[in-house]
Amino acid sequence: MKSLSAYAIFLLLFTAGAALADNADPPESVVTEAAEELHVLRAVDIEASDTPEDAGGSVSLTWGMETVGTLPDSLGIMRSDPSGGEELIATLPVNIVMYNDQSADNGTEYSYWIVSYLGGTVEACSDRAAAVSSAQWIYKGRIGMMIILFLMSAIIFYYIESGKKGKELYIREIAGLEAVDDAVGRATEMGKAVLYIPGIADMDDIQTIASIVILGRVARKTAEYGASLLVPTSRSVVMSVSQEVVKEGYIQAGRPDGFNKENIQYLTDDQFGYAAGVDGIMVREKPAAIFLLGTFYAESLILAETGRSVGAIQIAGTAMPSQIPFFVAACDYTLIGEELFAASAYLSREPKLLGSLKGQDAAKLFFIILIVVGVIAATVGDYWSPLKSVAEFLRKLVTVN
């Protein structure tokens, strides 16, 4: 019994001594591993708020991560709604500290929390944060643009009203457009058709809309001169609109009987299928005048080259910067960029369109002044700081986030 007590005292002293020795000089790795095993990192400072200046249906979450402990494998974004239903809405890598819940219903208060996964199980859980999603009417990042658009619209309305009251609205000569009547006249004299290609985009494209307005004018001229007008289209809606516009042109010219619906055909939506079809029409019909006005892509040179090979006078116009060089090279006249949009106003001389064009010119003048003042302010601002803030203000005015 005595020996047992002595053994117990020895064991106790040995264990205590070992423990004291450990405490006195603990190996660092052993401590860290022990702490990590005990504590898996969790998300902290979680904040949930309605995403600002959006159309609703979105809640923004931000959080931080604890720094001491075992790194989890991934994080799970949990959400509960007022009925108490809980769901996992996203699983994210651990280095992510923000998330946008795009599936929130407006007006519903959701509670969010973040769970830390390690080895497929939830090892830690953050506090909760709640938010209600809502839609906002105004997006402040576009206020500068809104002001400029309002100003432009006011100027356009002013010029339209001026035009309606009979004020002469001057538009400078545009070379390609002067040739429209000549081209139709040439086709009439040669007894050949006029081919009008309104591009390959649909009716929701501004260039197609501009092209269709010019088509109306060309249709009226062909009706007056008695020339045949062919309009192959790449979109069914463009075909429908073209038929309406050409019909209107023939009615205005007092030649409704000359309108032939079959001359305005849909070929195909396919870009190169359309190009092949139009090329076929060109080589078979050998039109004397070809109009290529609208949106064009890689088929532009194929069409313009074939048109040139059949000896037609070609008037082209597009706002596609990459295709303008081909038209410049292969066509007799090219409407560059905005000249295409100006063409409808120039040809029709309608106060509405002329007023709109004058309004756009005012906007261009505004932008020229803005650029010149801005560049001077930024350049001089390098040496005299007050002007730097002027340049910054101007940049901010035209910044759209």
Next chain:
Amino acid sequence: MNWEILGIWLGALVTLCLYSFLYRDNPFYKFAEHLFVGMSAGYWVIYQIENVLIPNWWQSMVPSEGGFNWIWIIPGIFVLFMLARMVPKIAGLSRLSLGMIIGSGAGLNMVSFFQTNAMAQVKGTIFSVASGSVWSIFSSLVLVVGVVSGLIYFFFSKAHTGVVGKAANVGITILMVAFGASFGYTIMARLSLLIGRCQFMLEDWLPTIPRLLGIGG
């Protein structure tokens, strides 16, 4: 039947038919053209039904999880208006649909065009032209002068005479230089397309001829 070889031969023959246009219009080109136009038109009809009409309209109106969203009847009515063109008495209804397409297209594009083609360009042009190396200063000046003179060229309210005319000439000169560079760049891309087609003929199609004739491996 070896479908792969059949596909290669069809591709090669249609390619040759289309390239025969370089000589003149001929029945082979006509055949390839009509095949291309007809087949692509058919393809796009199915594409539009499968990828536009069904997912964007039908499945929104009759969701797979059940129910019926009556609001989607409205676009359906506009579709019927478009088809009304086939009935002369009510053909005018299609104008409502066309007006909707043109109006919404113009309205939606106005914001994005103004944002990208005007505001972003102006913002990108407001900077100090006096910073950096001599070459950098020169490039900055070309950019600013190019933008301003280009805008003056597209100014329609003033005749291109006097100072305005000179500025416009600078603008169109810079534009033409840019177009020239773009032309050369695109020609390179087109040549690579031609090379791709030649490679198909030489590397994919030609080796099939001895195989069909039973010559060589």
